[in-house]
Amino acid sequence: MNGIHDMGGMHGFGRVEREENEPVFHARWEGRVMGISRACSVQRIFNIDESRHAIERMPPADYLASSYYERWLDRNIRLLVEKGIITREELERRIAQLAAGTDPAPPHTDPQLADRMLQVAKGRTHYRQPGPPPRFALGDRVLTRHDAPAGHTRLPRYARGKPGVIVRVHGTFVFPDTNAHGQGEQPHALYSVRFDAGLLWGESAEPRAPVHIDLWERYLLPDAPARGTS
């Protein structure tokens, strides 16, 4: 989608501000939001691509006005409501109850859930899946598609319709564009594609600053007949 999240190359944002000795979380609630997200993800309530797309679907002005974990909170609520697990009315009632000093939820512990959440942080991933063999090889020249899909995609806007070169063939990975929309994982070839800065940014490009993006085969078209040369 042509969303506000797709920020690569935008003008208007200022200096990158760093914080010395930054804490992992700036408030307790941020860690709780992260933990809730992980709990939902290990229980397959939503997958990573749905969750990214839910953030992309925030109204653009809200996206810009929210902090990172505020966007995560919005995402969690949005998906849990859409999936029928909670309702917004129920959430508002619970807010009122807690504000009045009572929490009706009985205490609940689940050491196995904690183990599973930690396993995701440390164990094997499941994004690399068997799929069809790659169509392109190292050194192939490709052209990215110039679509404006309404749904989720990992081809950034600044790199649409651009020529590039395959610099690495990564193997087959779950396809976010379908996995975000309940259309299955459809794993297929993922490549690292190099783009010359001048072809992305024109005359304002900095010299010797190529950009590499990991792109799925369905984003790519063959560009020139030469194969295996670079």
Next chain:
Amino acid sequence: MSGSHGDHGHHHREPESALSLRVRALESLLVEKKLVASDAIDRIVAAYEEDIGPHNGAKVVARAWVDPAYRARLLADGTAAIEEMGFGGVDLQVVENTPGVHNLVVCTLCSCYPHALIGLPPVWYKSFEYRSRAVREPRVVLHEFGVDLPASTEIRIWDSSAELRYLVLPERPAGTERLGEADLAKLVTRDSMIGVAVIKPPAGAAR
């Protein structure tokens, strides 16, 4: 730091923020439905605060500096190479800085980052400023981080867009020939593994 709560108790002197209350309400609902357990959240938060951080990636970098065969394996298949050291949770691509090449990692679309090796990303990595500008004007951004590279150096930007995450293998600083792996790991910073810093020789390294 506003809104930071050092304790987990219920005796806040300041009124609780609407955000904090909203999050507590969501957690309460999900606990009631047995989809979330508060001890599970406690443990994952503690893991990121205490266990999963840049010191893990630093061990990988130090090993690559002292062991050329490991370095080759790390560059060829990062996922398998970090498993050798007991790390997982990420499909990893390692990109190596050399005298003529500097690598810089960004995620323009969201916040992709190799959590398992360097923890949760700092706020600046997730900021609109970094995400919008690192791909278009990397030298200007690096200058803001205090890094000025020769004009002849190629800056390779990696816009991390997949469930394959990027870690920069920084250059080993001069004057560290006598240091062992554990001491080398102490020199490796989070920012150097993202590519917004260059590791300086340790004080007193130059003889």
